[in-house]
Amino acid sequence: MTDIKNIEWIAVDWGTSNxxxxxxxxxxxxxxxQSGDGMxxxxxxxxxxxxxxxxxxxxxxxxTPIIACGMVGSRQGWVxxxxxxxxxxxxxxxxxxxPDTSLNVRVIPGLRQDTPADVxxxxxxxxxxxxxxxxxxxxxxxxxxxxxKWVQISAGEVVSFQTFMSGELFALLSxxxxxxxxxxxxxxxxxxxxxxxxxxxxxxxxxAARLFSIxxxxxxxxxxxxxxxxxxxxxxxxxxxxAARPYWLGQNIALIGTPEHSRNYASALAAQGVxxxxxxxxxxxxxxxxxxxxxxxxxx
Amino acid sequence: MTDIKNIEWIAVDWGTSNxxxxxxxxxxxxxxxQSGDGMxxxxxxxxxxxxxxxxxxxxxxxxTPIIACGMVGSRQGWVxxxxxxxxxxxxxxxxxxxPDTSLNVRVIPGLRQDTPADVxxxxxxxxxxxxxxxxxxxxxxxxxxxxxKWVQISAGEVVSFQTFMSGELFALLSxxxxxxxxxxxxxxxxxxxxxxxxxxxxxxxxxAARLFSIxxxxxxxxxxxxxxxxxxxxxxxxxxxxAARPYWLGQNIALIGTPEHSRNYASALAAQGVxxxxxxxxxxxxxxxxxxxxxxxxxx
Numbered sequence: 359m360t361d362i363k364n365i366e367w368i369a370v371d372w373g374t375s376n377x378x379x380x381x382x383x384x385x386x387x388x389x390x391x392q393s394g395d396g397m398x399x400x401x402x403x404x405x406x407x408x409x410x411x412x413x414x415x416x417x418x419x420x421x422t423p424i425i426a427c428g429m430v431g432s433r434q435g436w437v438x439x440x441x442x443x444x445x446x447x448x449x450x451x452x453x454x455x456x457p458d459t460s461l462n463v464r465v466i467p468g469l470r471q472d473t474p475a476d477v478x479x480x481x482x483x484x485x486x487x488x489x490x491x492x493x494x495x496x497x498x499x500x501x502x503x504x505x506x507k508w509v510q511i512s513a514g515e516v517v518s519f520q521t522f523m524s525g526e527l528f529a530l531l532s533x534x535x536x537x538x539x540x541x542x543x544x545x546x547x548x549x550x551x552x553x554x555x556x557x558x559x560x561x562x563x564x565x566a567a568r569l570f571s572i573x574x575x576x577x578x579x580x581x582x583x584x585x586x587x588x589x590x591x592x593x594x595x596x597x598x599x600x601a602a603r604p605y606w607l608g609q610n611i612a613l614i615g616t617p618e619h620s621r622n623y624a625s626a627l628a629a630q631g632v633x634x635x636x637x638x639x640x641x642x643x644x645x646x647x648x649x650x651x652x653x654x655x656x657x658x
Numbered sequence: 659m660t661d662i663k664n665i666e667w668i669a670v671d672w673g674t675s676n677x678x679x680x681x682x683x684x685x686x687x688x689x690x691x692q693s694g695d696g697m698x699x700x701x702x703x704x705x706x707x708x709x710x711x712x713x714x715x716x717x718x719x720x721x722t723p724i725i726a727c728g729m730v731g732s733r734q735g736w737v738x739x740x741x742x743x744x745x746x747x748x749x750x751x752x753x754x755x756x757p758d759t760s761l762n763v764r765v766i767p768g769l770r771q772d773t774p775a776d777v778x779x780x781x782x783x784x785x786x787x788x789x790x791x792x793x794x795x796x797x798x799x800x801x802x803x804x805x806x807k808w809v810q811i812s813a814g815e816v817v818s819f820q821t822f823m824s825g826e827l828f829a830l831l832s833x834x835x836x837x838x839x840x841x842x843x844x845x846x847x848x849x850x851x852x853x854x855x856x857x858x859x860x861x862x863x864x865x866a867a868r869l870f871s872i873x874x875x876x877x878x879x880x881x882x883x884x885x886x887x888x889x890x891x892x893x894x895x896x897x898x899x900x901a902a903r904p905y906w907l908g909q910n911i912a913l914i915g916t917p918e919h920s921r922n923y924a925s926a927l928a929a930q931g932v933x934x935x936x937x938x939x940x941x942x943x944x945x946x947x948x949x950x951x952x953x954x955x956x957x958x
Contacts, residue, residue, distance in 0.1 A: 526835050563897065566865075578777065
């Protein structure tokens, strides 16, 4: 058994594909662990054993607070944590307790927007972390990823948001479409990326027209895979930026995502003359979970 | 053994997923057969056995002409039939003979366009069939499908063309993305389809913004699957029409596709005030293979 003393609480980021946990003392990380036991692969009675196995080495008692965010709170998750409607603060003191478990687990609810219909689960925690670290910040937060979110923040509240499937489209097109033959991994081709972003940000209808040309260029001109891959990424991000223009035009932008995602989005925004602050996604998640833990302590 | 007399030649449509054959006497079909032995599932030495097995019941000798179109002529096919460059007639007398087989098989080459880069294999045969049945026809032919083609025809030649991945995108999004939960099969919702086409044809950037809202509308408002499915189809076809506008605006349009595809495209075009002639895809394929057979006879 790993000898970790003074565990005050456990932070949990439980998404569709992965489960990550941190043993915490206040805002300080004592230890961390992760597994592939994401929500997508579990039935309701599988969540308890998956979490127990991952933290078995830690000294966690039945009263140790465990705060979780992400798809663990969806209808197919461990407990359904009903969405809170925007406009609202990204977090409040109301967490949803998981019933019928020997652990003391509470789940952070996601957010909903009724018109246009949209939802998030997990990003609200990263947003709360960002606002905890940057009190009084107003502007737009972009969270690139499988389902990228653009989120308008004002006076500590999420005012509105919009989700784009660009990340999932990239995964499907690069892994499962006819383009997979042409976009194998490779170092980024910045010029090809920039040109593709410029193409679809100014004329978004070109997305539909340009996708197959990635394959045809490979067949007829043997385009380098790194160039084809950068072009696909650029076309999709450019189309997203064209649609998200009301979110970023003239705004103060913060990016929360993986280093690669954030670099691509920052580069595409910079080409439009829009500076963006890049932040560390894991740090925002932990800061948000910490804020939720503190809220919940204050409330009890 | 099925007793089929007077087989003059064999017509073969060999795509990525399917193999279809017809026993022919001139332009008359004597018998037909099909299997799932598409190009995508075969190595080079698998083509001969797959075809032989499918026509085993027919009285086909080593000299019987067999004319094939489609992906069978690709680099990963039975023999590589190099693309012919547009502008050119969809067919000429030059067919590519399959070597090292006891059958007399010739393959119709596909077409290439160098700028913008594009390719087709199989559609040139359907176009040739349409032109054989409609001599002197000028206008634009749209061939919906996995990789939809828009093709400008003038004086019997293919002048230019453009490929759209809308069909493959629909298959990926409806079968493999987060939207799969929301767009199960259902009867068409024409109003939802029309509205979605109108959305993206006038503002194509909305494609990126509207995809995830199909999922969110289901979660928050329990949208009917048939409505969600029609919306996804309409968004993709509308975005394609926005990009293909130079092809159809003020043009004479013919559609070659499955009845469902053709109906959707015709409906979307009609909403733009553009009438389109719907044709039967299999009939066009057979007419094109027949034209290729006659060309090849004339050439020998």
